[in-house]
Amino acid sequence: MATVIIILVKGLILAVILLSVFGVMTLTERKVLGRFQFRPGPNRVGPGGSLQFVADGLKLLLKEEIIPNGADRFVYLLAPVISLVAALFAFAVIPWGPPVHLFGQTVPMEIGGPNVGILFLFAITSLGVYGLILGGWSSHNKYSLLGGLRSSAQIISYELAMGLSVTGVLIAAGSADLNNIVSAQTNLWFIVPQILGFVIYVICMVAETNRAPFDLPEAENELVAGYHTEYSGMKWAMFMMAEYVNMVTVASLATTLFLGGWHGPWLPPEIWFVIKVALFMFFFIWLRATLPRLRYDRLMAFGWKVLLPVALLNTLATAVWVAVAR
Amino acid sequence: MLSSVVFWLAAALAIAGAGGVLLARNPVHSALSLVVNLASLGVLFLLLHAEFLAVVEILVYAGAVMVLFLFVVTLLMAGTKAPKDEHRLRLAYQFLLAVLFGLILLVLVAHVMLGADWISNLAGPNAGSFGTIAAFGKALFTQYLLPFELTAVVLLVAVIGVIVLGREHGANR
């Protein structure tokens, strides 16, 4: 019984943390983007605009809930929930610190550490696609339908390259358990031997989370946005929360796989983990401020004809290297 | 205790999902019910200590195969209507027959599965590495290497087949 309670408490804490990160990130993103573009960014609500995300949240809560005519009501309401739940659930296996000793028990930081760890994470994130495709379909709008298919095709395509780029790390660490992968990086972070895998992973993680320059679902000016065109209020906010939580998840996974997880000198391990994830989050904003959006055919060609073969080669090279080294 | 609660929940969801596939009028709802069914099968696999297979079931079936189904249902079936309702009566009579045959099949299969004397109702204690990725990989890449290589050929054939099927249509236009 005690284990069940511990898991529930950890889940609750993690969900609260992730959702508050969403609030803070929206503000940070707008502020930093403002700096990039030589403007102050939001500065009216609270000191220096610091309460802007509270105002945004209130606005979204108080908006009228609209369900389009002819929409499939049940699926329409279900789609954002699927997106958000999949995003939150995926974080459960990320070890964001060494186990702590509490009330005479050793409590690992992650909610569950199955020995298929990373595969579990990929399985859950692959369920997030349903949110997009169902949201697009149930809106009863051809732009939404096409947008939903467009972004789900993008996510499925880049998922392949992402999975293959991670395979190199799995071979090098000799385990799929995220805790073992972290402890395999005590001396040398995998970013050094697996630099190619790291580059592919970073490109794929940006595409997976629908962020610039791969943010076709948000191309409201040329493509009439996408799966969430017909969504408003809290339902739209849930899609956005899912996007930001996914960003945190892929950034945490990148940290765990390539940057040594919570390893680091002097500071407490949890702080190290947060610092590394924050670096990735800044990188996301930086990309958005710098790069123009890709055209859809180029995006697909890049994923299938460049990333996938290179990732495959990287896997092969790592396998040969490990086999020879042993 | 806990595991039997999980078993009954997952079993109920699996049956409900299967029923949804059969009864939903809209193919999208059928597909969603099938996803529920697959997810609860994943949970059952976990209860049977098949960790790797549970994840593969979700990753491949729910994450890829069913998304393919949804693609076809939502995009290519958007123009086609549901089957006509004019044979309603014939369908009702088909329905009764189908349920009857289904029941007979259920009794037969259950009888064969449970009647055989090689069934013992006690699952032995779990051996350390059973069901882990390591044990699975060892079995797949040593004892069952040939079938594994053959599935690669099957997949290749499928890929080529789909390309040919897709292309022929374009050439005829």
Added chain:
Amino acid sequence: MPISYYLILSALLFALGTVGVLIRRNPLQMFMSVELMWNAVNLSFVAFARQYLNMAGHVFVFLVITVAAAEVAIGLAIIVLVFRNREHADVDELSVMKG
């Protein structure tokens, strides 16, 4: 949980899949019912593997899933080809040999 519970569940799901193939006339829903049958069989494989603590059952399920994925790709391509230019997605309409 005794293994026989899993086996009964598997038989039930298999029978439901069969009924689905028999009563549905939308080709996609028939196809989904076939998937239901594949997975019912997978469940019994995993249950037997657990009973005998033998990984062969797991390997077999893995192969089944792979073949099922290939089958879905081909099957969906055929369904799309056949029903693309038809008004109703109904297998009963496929009674003539003309395309």
